[in-house]
Amino acid sequence: MTEAFRDKIDIALTVNGEAVEARVPAGRHMIDFLRLDLGLTGAHAGCEHGVCGACTIHVDGQAVRGCLMLAAQADGSEVWTLEGLTETGVIRDLQDAFVARNALQCGYCTPGMLASIKELLDQGGVPDRAAIREHLSGNYCRCTGYEAIIDAVESVAKARAGEAV
Amino acid sequence: MTISFGNPDRPNSYIGKTVPRPNAPRLVQGRGKYVDDIVLPRMAHVVFVRSPYAHARIGAIDTAEAAAVKGVLRIFTGADLAAVCTPWVAVLAHLKGLKSPPQHALAVDRACWVGDPVVAVVATSRAAAEEAAALVEVDYDPLPAVTDMMTALDTDTPVLHPDMGDNLAFRRLHEEGDVEAAFAKAFKVVEARFKTARHTGVTLEPRSILVDWNPAEGQMTAYHATQAPHMIQTVLAKHLDLPEGRVRVICDDVGGSYGIKVHVYPDEVATAAIAKIMARPIKIVADRLESFTTDIHARDHEIGARIAVDADGRILAFDIDDWTAIGAYSVYPRTSAIEGNQVVNLCGGPYDFANYRAQTSVVFQNKTPTCQYRAVGHPIAVAVTEGLVDMAAAELGMDPVEIRRRNMYADDAYPVTSPAKMRFEGLSHHASMDKLLALMDYDALRAEQAELRKKGIHRGIGIASFIELTNPSPFMYGIGGARISAQDGCTVRMDPDGSIVALSGVTEQGQGTEAMLAQIVAEGVGVAPAKVRVITGDTQVTPYGGGTWASRGAGIGGEAALQSALALKASILEVAGSMLQAPVDALDIRDGQVVDSTTGEARMPLEELGRIVYFRGDTLPKGLPRELVQTRHFITSDYPFAFTNGVQASYLEVDTDTGEVKLLKHWCVEDCGRIINPQLVDEQIRGGIVQGLGGALYEEIHYDEDGQLLNGSMADYLVPMAAEMPDMVIGHVETPTMESTLGAKGAGEAGTAGAPAAVMNAINDALRPMGAQVTAMPFTPERVLRAMGKIDD
Numbered sequence: 001m002t003e004a005f006r007d008k009i010d011i012a013l014t015v016n017g018e019a020v021e022a023r024v025p026a027g028r029h030m031i032d033f034l035r036l037d038l039g040l041t042g043a044h045a046g047c048e049h050g051v052c053g054a055c056t057i058h059v060d061g062q063a064v065r066g067c068l069m070l071a072a073q074a075d076g077s078e079v080w081t082l083e084g085l086t087e088t089g090v091i092r093d094l095q096d097a098f099v100a101r102n103a104l105q106c107g108y109c110t111p112g113m114l115a116s117i118k119e120l121l122d123q124g125g126v127p128d129r130a131a132i133r134e135h136l137s138g139n140y141c142r143c144t145g146y147e148a149i150i151d152a153v154e155s156v157a158k159a160r161a162g163e164a165v
Numbered sequence: 166m167t168i169s170f171g172n173p174d175r176p177n178s179y180i181g182k183t184v185p186r187p188n189a190p191r192l193v194q195g196r197g198k199y200v201d202d203i204v205l206p207r208m209a210h211v212v213f214v215r216s217p218y219a220h221a222r223i224g225a226i227d228t229a230e231a232a233a234v235k236g237v238l239r240i241f242t243g244a245d246l247a248a249v250c251t252p253w254v255a256v257l258a259h260l261k262g263l264k265s266p267p268q269h270a271l272a273v274d275r276a277c278w279v280g281d282p283v284v285a286v287v288a289t290s291r292a293a294a295e296e297a298a299a300l301v302e303v304d305y306d307p308l309p310a311v312t313d314m315m316t317a318l319d320t321d322t323p324v325l326h327p328d329m330g331d332n333l334a335f336r337r338l339h340e341e342g343d344v345e346a347a348f349a350k351a352f353k354v355v356e357a358r359f360k361t362a363r364h365t366g367v368t369l370e371p372r373s374i375l376v377d378w379n380p381a382e383g384q385m386t387a388y389h390a391t392q393a394p395h396m397i398q399t400v401l402a403k404h405l406d407l408p409e410g411r412v413r414v415i416c417d418d419v420g421g422s423y424g425i426k427v428h429v430y431p432d433e434v435a436t437a438a439i440a441k442i443m444a445r446p447i448k449i450v451a452d453r454l455e456s457f458t459t460d461i462h463a464r465d466h467e468i469g470a471r472i473a474v475d476a477d478g479r480i481l482a483f484d485i486d487d488w489t490a491i492g493a494y495s496v497y498p499r500t501s502a503i504e505g506n507q508v509v510n511l512c513g514g515p516y517d518f519a520n521y522r523a524q525t526s527v528v529f530q531n532k533t534p535t536c537q538y539r540a541v542g543h544p545i546a547v548a549v550t551e552g553l554v555d556m557a558a559a560e561l562g563m564d565p566v567e568i569r570r571r572n573m574y575a576d577d578a579y580p581v582t583s584p585a586k587m588r589f590e591g592l593s594h595h596a597s598m599d600k601l602l603a604l605m606d607y608d609a610l611r612a613e614q615a616e617l618r619k620k621g622i623h624r625g626i627g628i629a630s631f632i633e634l635t636n637p638s639p640f641m642y643g644i645g646g647a648r649i650s651a652q653d654g655c656t657v658r659m660d661p662d663g664s665i666v667a668l669s670g671v672t673e674q675g676q677g678t679e680a681m682l683a684q685i686v687a688e689g690v691g692v693a694p695a696k697v698r699v700i701t702g703d704t705q706v707t708p709y710g711g712g713t714w715a716s717r718g719a720g721i722g723g724e725a726a727l728q729s730a731l732a733l734k735a736s737i738l739e740v741a742g743s744m745l746q747a748p749v750d751a752l753d754i755r756d757g758q759v760v761d762s763t764t765g766e767a768r769m770p771l772e773e774l775g776r777i778v779y780f781r782g783d784t785l786p787k788g789l790p791r792e793l794v795q796t797r798h799f800i801t802s803d804y805p806f807a808f809t810n811g812v813q814a815s816y817l818e819v820d821t822d823t824g825e826v827k828l829l830k831h832w833c834v835e836d837c838g839r840i841i842n843p844q845l846v847d848e849q850i851r852g853g854i855v856q857g858l859g860g861a862l863y864e865e866i867h868y869d870e871d872g873q874l875l876n877g878s879m880a881d882y883l884v885p886m887a888a889e890m891p892d893m894v895i896g897h898v899e900t901p902t903m904e905s906t907l908g909a910k911g912a913g914e915a916g917t918a919g920a921p922a923a924v925m926n927a928i929n930d931a932l933r934p935m936g937a938q939v940t941a942m943p944f945t946p947e948r949v950l951r952a953m954g955k956i957d958d
Contacts, residue, residue, distance in 0.1 A: 102844050104192055106422075141369075144852050145852045145916075
């Protein structure tokens with residue numbers, strides 16, 4: 001089989017700070033690679049259309065839909081999932097705020113939601129509620145009605161900026 | 166034992182406090198365990214070939230090409246599975262006349278909706294199974310499809326199931342008083358036609374099941390995203406010819422349910438049948454298109470309705486003609502007649518009036534089956550009732566609050582039986598309305614609205630009072646013959662280290678069930694909530710129970726937990742009394758210590774008592790009871806249901822150029838009896854409101870006239886997103902039920918019940934000066950502009 005038609009691709013990347021080498025089917029989606037091949041079941045497949053945001057992860061510093069990206073495209077990338085973000089403690093305050101405010105119910109959207117929020121909070125400043133809502137418009141939550149999530153994000157943004165919460 | 170709920174400073178006062186959910190940290194760290202996260206040795210995947218036709222005879226099935234795909238293990242047709250799995254018929258004896266044909270796990274001979282499973286392909290990977298499924302050739306012979314609700318019973322409409330005789334699944338007429346006379350003497354009669362759109366739950370986690378059959382043990386284990394593990398145990402055992410005791414259903418984390426995951430789905434039963442045939446674990450996780458074509462739909466109703474009022478605005482009569490189309494089958498085992506039945510039960514609910522006529526006509530059609538979804542029937546009944554009440558107020562020139570004041574049952578009128586023959590133990594419509602008006606500053610809001618209207622800004626205020634059915638007794642399903650438990654149980658035990666384990670038959674899908682149970686048990690025994698570990702969702706481990714649906718978790722599961730915790734406390738104190746040579750009533754347990762009940766002085770930590778009981782039982786008197794495990798069950802018996810009540814308000818702005826509705830704020834005051842965890846209740850209300858707002862403004866399943874589903878993706882079927890949703894103010898009135906010590910009623914569905922009506926009334930409040938009115942949900946920009954006469958093609 002020629003190089004142009006091979007159906008398995010060798011990739012090397014870092015996932016949650018660890019080096020990973022793998023041979024993946026060309027059609028393997030990133031979310032399936034993480035969940036099925038690496039056992040990282042934090043991010044979830046919700047719609048596999050790029051709409052619901054449950055599969056959101058970080059690739060090279062950006063929030064990315066794990067269902068719209070092929071694993072083959074991640075060659076050479078730095079990938080972070082909720083498991084890694086948890087271990088490094090970079091969103092500990094956000095996770096604590098989610099628990100305190102009950103900003104999750106079933107928890108299925110939560111890993112993707114946290115990944116999207118991290119992208120917003122990393123921009124610094126204190127976004128207003130409308131801006132938080134707008135930023136999270138690509139992350140569906142069917143349980144909470146969103147208000148508790150907005151509250152949690154707002155409180156973390158204020159705390160990080162040194163404002164009274 | 167009693168608990169002085171009125172004293173917030175009582176010892177161990179966890180009931181009524183916001184206590185964090187024990188399962189939340191796990192979920193925010195990506196350590197949840199949903200069905201799709203579970204991988205078993207030799208696990209295979211099943212993918213279903215589904216009918217692309219709304220109605221078709223199934224001819225020859227050619228699987229040769231599919232079977233040749235690498236990784237494919239077996240392919241099953243309907244006939245193959247019918248040999249090991251019996252069909253079911255979803256009727257209930259108390260819903261007189263309800264009929265439905267036998268339904269198989271895979272369609273045999275005939276497919277009846279787009280998405281009906283026809284062939285199952287099993288492979289070592291899901292990708293291989295999907296590839297092979299696309300290669301299965303089914304010879305379909307299309308049949309005429311029944312797709313229009315209102316002509317389903319016409320003589321020239323084909324009969325969907327010839328054996329059933331006609332397309333009428335169920336009809337119920339309820340009449341009370343003299344409706345015709347009331348309308349004849351009315352000062353005003355207002356009539357309208359309402360539509361609520363067919364929509365669905367859109368759980369972010371699709372339906373999922375992983376079933377393992379171990380023939381060496383004779384044991385089936387199903388890991389299932391379900392609300393009712395014991396019900397599923399019974400169903401799998403019955404239809405796969407297994408002893409019930411040999412089926413174990415395990416339900417770990419569930420990614421949203423809202424009623425979607427409380428039903429029996431043919432593809433899930435097929436998965437269990439295949440696991441039994443292949444004697445290895447088989448998994449199905451629906452993809453999103455399958456979710457839209459096979460998750461139950463709901464709310465597909467058209468209602469002609471009228472109200473009669475006298476000159477003072479007193480309601481004389483309601484007359485309701487409800488129609489709903491349920492798809493091709495009544496859904497097993499709860500049936501698809503409940504929603505229409507609820508419309509009959511609930512219309513006019515908050516109001517003290519005498520003459521009532523309501524009929525529901527439930528028809529078959531070639532679409533996805535409908536069944537119970539959050540707030541079953543309530544959003545429809547509340548929209549019709551509150552829509553009519555607002556229209557009548559407008560006719561009379563009366564404020565919408567005033568007409569409600571004149572008609573709502575007085576807060577001291579209870580117990581009372583409604584014209585629909587619903588029995589109310591204790592409601593608080595007026596107190597709730599008072600609180601709502603204060604929270605929203607109603608008069609100021611009206612002034613603001615009037616001021617803005619002068620500037621051409623069209624805002625509306627909509628009010629919707631409602632009742633909500635919670636804590637169902639066997640009158641909901643059991644009396645009809647369904648093995649669906651209305652009772653629930655809890656086992657509480659103390660381990661040697663003084664920690665407490667509670668095993669409950671109610672289940673957790675994110676509501677906070679486990680937190681609620683933990684704090685009840687903590688208070689009942691006398692330990693900190695962190696000392697309580699709650700286990701739910703395993704039929705082999707927990708007491709038999711109904712699970713979580715119809716807002717029963719707190720009211721029924723919570724009371725069972727309280728009674729078992731109090732019983733354990735009594736057992737512990739009996740041992741402590743012997744050890745400390747003190748009368749039992751002189752002792753109490755507080756924060757994990759046996760204490761002197763009057764002085765609070767610590768006498769012995771529970772871990773010391775545990776050490777003695779479990780390791781040095783020889784030092785206790787022979788014959789001293791030392792059962793540190795107690796189980797109690799609870800069932801409601803005085804009332805068929807514990808009704809709750811509430812009132813919602815919506816404030817919104819209509820853009821008269823684009824027809825868009827912008828939600829500005831939403832309020833809800835509700836009365837779910839004793840509040841166990843204020844934060845969890847508020848978030849149930851908020852989440853429920855937003856699901857109701859979805860139905861009001863966005864959510865609608867579209868079919869064409871041939872029964873093709875037109876919007877089967879999240880991009881095409883709109884659900885509420887963060888940017889469009891308002892902040893919501895929640896308030897409470899507490900009227901505990903006297904049926905239980907705990908006094909809790911349900912809170913999970915109140916938000917969904919009232920929100921659509923509040924939005925409808927607010928839009929019509931904004932449009933009324935322009936002579937426009939909307940009554941067909943969802944209220945899309947197009948429908949608003951049509952109502953205003955700005956689109957007429």
